[in-house]
Amino acid sequence: MVSSLQKSMINLTQVLRLREHQKSFKELEKLGAIDVYYLEAIYQLKEPTIGTISKLLGQSTPNTNYHIKKLVNLKLIEKRIDDVDRRVTHLTVTSRYSELINSDEDFWTRTQERLESEIAATDLAIFQRVLRQTIEIISEESREDTISD
Incomplete structure (x- = not known):
């Protein structure tokens, strides 16, 4: 059974996704759902490797x-080649993507x-403190899930 906290978190996630879908960025119309997941994961994880993203998204x-x-x-x-291990490639979002996601500043x-x-x-x-801690916990859980897979 889903707890009230879980239900609230799910509702928040769905409302935010619907909000983004309503905005329907013209630049992002060429993307499928999995492309958006890649972008979100790369953005949230800062400079993940291709392997990390592969594991995270299965x-x-x-x-x-x-x-x-x-x-x-x-x-x-x-893409950015790792300074220490040239075999490793890190991924970062561009300023163009950052501008797109920040374009809803008025909202x-x-x-x-x-x-x-x-x-x-x-x-x-x-509320702000709890949000920060929630983001940290979810990020840690995501990283741990990626490592354990």
């Missing part, structure tokens, strides 16, 4: 390379203003 290396090539050609991600500004006006300052501070 994709074969050839399939991952196909999607990576597509995202590089669209100038949404870049986020309005949301922040409403939260600040409708929620007590102490509650909002707790």
